[in-house]
Amino acid sequence: MNIEYYSVVLILLYLAGVTALGIVASKRGKEKKASDYFFGSRDLGSLSLGASLFVTAVAGMWLVGAVPGVNILGVWYGACVVIAALVLGYWAAPLYLKSKVLTVPQFFSLRFDNTTGLTLSALSILFYVGVKIPLLLTFASWMIERVLGWDVVPSAGLLLVVILIGLYTVAGGFVSVVRTQKMQAAVVLVGSLFMAAWVVIEPSVVPQTISSSLFNGAEYSWLPYVLGLPIILAWHWLADQFVIQRILATRNADTARRGTLLGAILIFVGVVLFSIVTYYAAPSLLAGTADSTSTMWFKGLGSVVFLALLMASLASDFHSAATLFTMDFYRTVYPDSRDESLVLVGRLSTTMIVILAILAVSTVSLVAPQLIALLQQFQMHLAPPIVAVFLFGMFWKRTSNRGALWGLVIGELFGAFDLAARYFSNADRLNEGMFSWLASLNLFAFGIVSLAISSLILVGVSLLTEAPLQKRVRTWQFSKEESVRF
Numbered sequence: 227m228n229i230e231y232y233s234v235v236l237i238l239l240y241l242a243g244v245t246a247l248g249i250v251a252s253k254r255g256k257e258k259k260a261s262d263y264f265f266g267s268r269d270l271g272s273l274s275l276g277a278s279l280f281v282t283a284v285a286g287m288w289l290v291g292a293v294p295g296v297n298i299l300g301v302w303y304g305a306c307v308v309i310a311a312l313v314l315g316y317w318a319a320p321l322y323l324k325s326k327v328l329t330v331p332q333f334f335s336l337r338f339d340n341t342t343g344l345t346l347s348a349l350s351i352l353f354y355v356g357v358k359i360p361l362l363l364t365f366a367s368w369m370i371e372r373v374l375g376w377d378v379v380p381s382a383g384l385l386l387v388v389i390l391i392g393l394y395t396v397a398g399g400f401v402s403v404v405r406t407q408k409m410q411a412a413v414v415l416v417g418s419l420f421m422a423a424w425v426v427i428e429p430s431v432v433p434q435t436i437s438s439s440l441f442n443g444a445e446y447s448w449l450p451y452v453l454g455l456p457i458i459l460a461w462h463w464l465a466d467q468f469v470i471q472r473i474l475a476t477r478n479a480d481t482a483r484r485g486t487l488l489g490a491i492l493i494f495v496g497v498v499l500f501s502i503v504t505y506y507a508a509p510s511l512l513a514g515t516a517d518s519t520s521t522m523w524f525k526g527l528g529s530v531v532f533l534a535l536l537m538a539s540l541a542s543d544f545h546s547a548a549t550l551f552t553m554d555f556y557r558t559v560y561p562d563s564r565d566e567s568l569v570l571v572g573r574l575s576t577t578m579i580v581i582l583a584i585l586a587v588s589t590v591s592l593v594a595p596q597l598i599a600l601l602q603q604f605q606m607h608l609a610p611p612i613v614a615v616f617l618f619g620m621f622w623k624r625t626s627n628r629g630a631l632w633g634l635v636i637g638e639l640f641g642a643f644d645l646a647a648r649y650f651s652n653a654d655r656l657n658e659g660m661f662s663w664l665a666s667l668n669l670f671a672f673g674i675v676s677l678a679i680s681s682l683i684l685v686g687v688s689l690l691t692e693a694p695l696q697k698r699v700r701t702w703q704f705s706k707e708e709s710v711r712f
Contacts, residue, residue: 270475342627394541
């Protein structure tokens with residue numbers, strides 16, 4: 227077993243620091259109000275919001291290889307993320323805050339109906355628990371095995387990480403998650419800055435990298451990428467509980483605007499630094515044998531940055547999925563539940579998600595590379611129908627409840643069909659016709675097609691069904707005459 231002690235020392239120091247911070251912050255999580263546990267008493271400041279948005283929003287994109295690198299597409303990616311963050315702060319955040327909702331699906335329920343909202347909630351929980359968390363754990367397993375040299379029991383270190391995240395997330399809820407993310411944002415920024423300077427000054431420090439073919443989930447043909455990237459960013463920044471929960475926890479709209487502006491600046495700086503590093507090394511610093519002390523310290527620093535991104539993203543996934551289950555499903559069945567019951571259900575559901583993640587740790591080594599590639603592509607299959615429903619609901623008064631529901635459901639079924647086509651593309655009997663065409667379609671081009679199909683279904687069904695009540699449409703647009711308290 228070739229363990230690189232430099233990396234181990236840095237990682238253990240980081241784990242000790244972030245866990246201690248999370249446990250200390252969890253003392254506030256012992257309060258019995260649901261608003262404390264799920265939204266930190268709605269007292270999130272601009273600095274905390276900006277740091278949390280930075281480390282969580284970019285983490286998932288970086289870890290699945292969606293940043294093209296140092297080229298014109300990398301510039302486009304950075305520009306789109308910054309624009310999306312500003313749209314969130316200056317347009318969407320005031321709407322979410324004024325609505326008084328607790329989740330994004332409840333926001334959809336205001337404009338349409340509970341069926342549409344609950345469908346979105348179920349899809350989001352499925353994405354977090356069934357796709358994103360296993361994907362992050364798989365990448366972490368590869369990092370532990372190939373960077374640290376734990377080729378015999380890579381799951382042991384990963385199991386420790388998941389347990390530590392679960393410990394402070396279950397105990398402290400939103401407060402622990404966000405406070406640790408402030409530390410993780412500092413680690414990522416400072417670490418990326420040192421690494422970028424290091425590779426520019428001393429390129430020889432970069433280790434010999436292995437093949438990154440397993441990380442080719444995104445295809446960077448320029449036109450589909452330019453047109454398709456805004457679709458996935460619109461979903462992630464405007465209609466994903468993962469991000470919006472931070473907006474719902476802010477003090478007011480002004481705090482949200484300042485926080486998202488700070489987040490946009492941090493994201494721009496982070497993308498630039500990360501692109502410089504990836505110009506010289508593989509995206510997640512999966513490396514071969516180190517040949518110098520300097521190289522081993524470089525890999526250790528890269529491992530800590532990777533781990534900070536991983537832990538920030540996993541903690542948010544755990545807490546966001548638990549919030550959706552508690553507020554959208556449990557609270558629907560038991561509308562008169564007291565705060566104590568909601569907090570208990572939140573902790574229990576978070577614990578169950580952590581247990582599922584622990585079980586996933588033992589199976590990540592068995593996952594086939596082809597399945598990993600499909601998991602990377604899943605968000606592009608999930609996002610277009612949600613974006614279509616969100617945008618038409620906001621800007622077209624004639625969008626009906628049935629139109630929204632059918633557009634969402636048919637769009638997601640089309641996405642599932644495409645995933646099946648890509649998975650079975652090597653089968654002789656299926657490698658023809660529609661299956662063959664979909665399997666060969668550029669990923670971002672598919673997102674454009676999916677958005678178009680979902681929009682057509684939504685418009686067609688809306689025109690053929692009863693128009694929504696004008697009172698509900700006015701409520702959705704939040705006129706000065708009336709506002710809704712969910």
